[in-house]
Amino acid sequence: MQPMSLARKYAVLVGIESYQDPARFPDAAHAAADLAAIRDALLGCGCDPADLIVLGDDRATKTTLEHHLSRLCRDLAEDDAFVFFFEGRAASTAGSTILACRDTLHENLAGTGIDLGGLIRELRSTRCRHIQLYLDLRDVEIADEPEDIASRPRIHRIDVKEELENAEQIACFTSRRDGEASYASDRLGQGIWTHHLARVLRGDVPDILDHGGLLTAGVLQDHLRRAVAATIRETFADRRKQTPTLAGKAGRAAVVADLAAVLERKRAATAPRSNNIRDVVFSRADTVPVRALDGFAKPFTAPKVCSDATRGFVVRIAQGNIEREIEAMHARIRRNLKYPRAALRVTNADGSDTASIWTPDFQYTVEVRQLDDEPSAAAITKTLSEVRDQSLLDDQRFRGLFDACFDTVRMTFAKPVDVVAIIDAIEASNGGAIEVDYPTDCSYCDLSIAGCPGSIRIGRTGFALTMPAQRPLQTLVDAFAQAFGAVRRVAVTVPPSLSDAGRS
Numbered sequence: 073m074q075p076m077s078l079a080r081k082y083a084v085l086v087g088i089e090s091y092q093d094p095a096r097f098p099d100a101a102h103a104a105a106d107l108a109a110i111r112d113a114l115l116g117c118g119c120d121p122a123d124l125i126v127l128g129d130d131r132a133t134k135t136t137l138e139h140h141l142s143r144l145c146r147d148l149a150e151d152d153a154f155v156f157f158f159e160g161r162a163a164s165t166a167g168s169t170i171l172a173c174r175d176t177l178h179e180n181l182a183g184t185g186i187d188l189g190g191l192i193r194e195l196r197s198t199r200c201r202h203i204q205l206y207l208d209l210r211d212v213e214i215a216d217e218p219e220d221i222a223s224r225p226r227i228h229r230i231d232v233k234e235e236l237e238n239a240e241q242i243a244c245f246t247s248r249r250d251g252e253a254s255y256a257s258d259r260l261g262q263g264i265w266t267h268h269l270a271r272v273l274r275g276d277v278p279d280i281l282d283h284g285g286l287l288t289a290g291v292l293q294d295h296l297r298r299a300v301a302a303t304i305r306e307t308f309a310d311r312r313k314q315t316p317t318l319a320g321k322a323g324r325a326a327v328v329a330d331l332a333a334v335l336e337r338k339r340a341a342t343a344p345r346s347n348n349i350r351d352v353v354f355s356r357a358d359t360v361p362v363r364a365l366d367g368f369a370k371p372f373t374a375p376k377v378c379s380d381a382t383r384g385f386v387v388r389i390a391q392g393n394i395e396r397e398i399e400a401m402h403a404r405i406r407r408n409l410k411y412p413r414a415a416l417r418v419t420n421a422d423g424s425d426t427a428s429i430w431t432p433d434f435q436y437t438v439e440v441r442q443l444d445d446e447p448s449a450a451a452i453t454k455t456l457s458e459v460r461d462q463s464l465l466d467d468q469r470f471r472g473l474f475d476a477c478f479d480t481v482r483m484t485f486a487k488p489v490d491v492v493a494i495i496d497a498i499e500a501s502n503g504g505a506i507e508v509d510y511p512t513d514c515s516y517c518d519l520s521i522a523g524c525p526g527s528i529r530i531g532r533t534g535f536a537l538t539m540p541a542q543r544p545l546q547t548l549v550d551a552f553a554q555a556f557g558a559v560r561r562v563a564v565t566v567p568p569s570l571s572d573a574g575r576s
Contacts, residue, residue: 081153083114084125084140088132088160088174096178097161100210101256104128104414106159106266108432110206113273114155116334132160134173134184141191148200156195159208159266162188171209192235192242201241204328205320208247208266210254242320243289243328245269245296249315257307261417261430264307265316268299275334285332290324293317354456354478356542359449362442366392374448386442386450387425393452394421397438401473402429405436408469434459454478465545475544481552484534491517494530494559501562524555535559 087107091097107128114124125140141156148154161172163181170176170185177184188207195203236244247254247265256263262270271277272292280295281287296316304314318324362374367389375382402418405411411431421427428437435458443449456474464470491510495517498508510517516531526539537552 080123080149080151081114081117081119081155082123082144082148083119083155083157084127084137084144085110085114085155085157086127086132086137086160086171087157088129088172090129091161091172092175093178097172097176100160100263101258102260102262102417103159103208105261105417106208106263106270107157109262109270110157110266110273113270116274116337117329117331118333129174132174134175134186137173137186141194145194145198148198150199150201152200153202153204154195154198154200155204155206156191157206157208159263160210162209162211169209189235192239192244195242196235196239203242203322205242205244206266206269207245208254208263210263236319236321238321240321243318243322243326244320245289245293246317246319247300247314249313249317252314253312255304255307255312255314257303258419259307259428260303261419264303264314265296265300268296268303271299272296273329273331275331275338278331278335281331281335285330285335286327287329287331288324289318289322289326289328292328293324351457351484352459353482353484354474354545354548355453355480355482356478357451357453357480359443359446360393360452362386362389362448362450365389365450366396375442376447378442378444378447382447383442387440388423390425390440390450390452391421391423394427394438394440397452397454398427398429401436401438404473405429405431408473409433433461433464465549471545476542478545478548479540479542480536480538481548482534482536483552483556488532489530489534491515491530491532498559498562506558506562519555519559521555521558524558525551526555528555528559530559 085107087103087110088100089103090099107126111124111126115121125144127137127140144154158171163170163172163185165181168182168190169188170181171188171191172181172185175184192205236242247263254263254265257267260267269292272280272287272295277295278285280291293316300314300316304312362368365386368374372389375385398418398420402416405416409431415432417430419426419428419430425441426437426439428435434456437453437455437457439453439455441451441453443451454477456478459465492514495508495510495514498506498517498519505522507520508517509520516529519528519530521528526537529536529538535556537548537555539548539551543551
């Protein structure tokens, strides 16, 4: 199978979040975001925008989809590569799996949807020898009412085993096994399987690739199984399962993407940062008396101890504070950065301790909790994270949003930091430029660096600098770089989890 960066690449990408018949075909949560993620990933792999057909919601009608598929099946050459991605509802009828288009009718599934088996047979009849299918098929959810159970279509099986049995040119990845469901995560803002697929294609998981940057079908499938299972466990408290599958005769050794160029671009773009760095987070925690929270009223009393009950009480009466902050920031983001409505996603607290705004470029979160050491007070923490493009820090519109909002910048790492090694290196330097303090278990260390403002704490998960008051983002970044550089100059023998993080 031809890797995605060596042949001419064509793709038809379909993501349907809302349907014309929502009573029969409920929304497929986050399908629009997933469609955009896969489109961007394929563009990064070298796909020409002119050869990329992207069909979301209103464009994803049966007529439009069949038109593009028919044309491509006619024109594909032997050495071309073709990718078909579909995320949306699907249903089984008369032994066939039907992909629900935007305008599919429940009363006539076969006539108004796309027969997946028929599509595979049509692709097999083409000259193209390098075909990849990525299917995130959402079951049609069934409501509790018995009449709805009888009237709504449901997919139990993906009935294409026969069509794929001898399909030597096809690698077919599906988000779930027969009888299971495919889930989305509000925290990720995406379907779980597609989120992990896009991460791999963007080059965000370089450790699974061979030394040349080649991605094989077997390696991709193994990673998707592990990553999806882990995210399902993190997201849901019950024992639900989602097991990605790989079918088709292309084989596990088939190369589905050459990501060497993608990895090289990422290395060049993130040269000052290490692959070990997970995220850079800006934050500020404000202490608020429980009595000052929006929901506090007679006959409430401020708690004098911390317990599960008092923590829940604080979260409940702080819902108004969280909602007010999220509403204000949502308006400011739209005003300053001009994002369209569809590009922003808000996860409201809805009784929980956290609410978030997800944008294409960053995440903003508000969290509330009762203080353990001061039970009559709460901390309201505002956080900016997942900044995908560091050049945003130079954007005046972005600075206008967040300058003077935060007093802490924290760098987190994928691997644990050896705090003991850092302590030993600093104490052995005898230079006096850095003073270090730490508890008996050495779980963290606090540093005081001559000429460096703010307090520095290094823990097993990362490195944080806190200033006495809010500062502009660039001031925080500059102070952080100064402190980080000072530590590296002294602790040159510490493991790569910290010392290599600042190397270019």
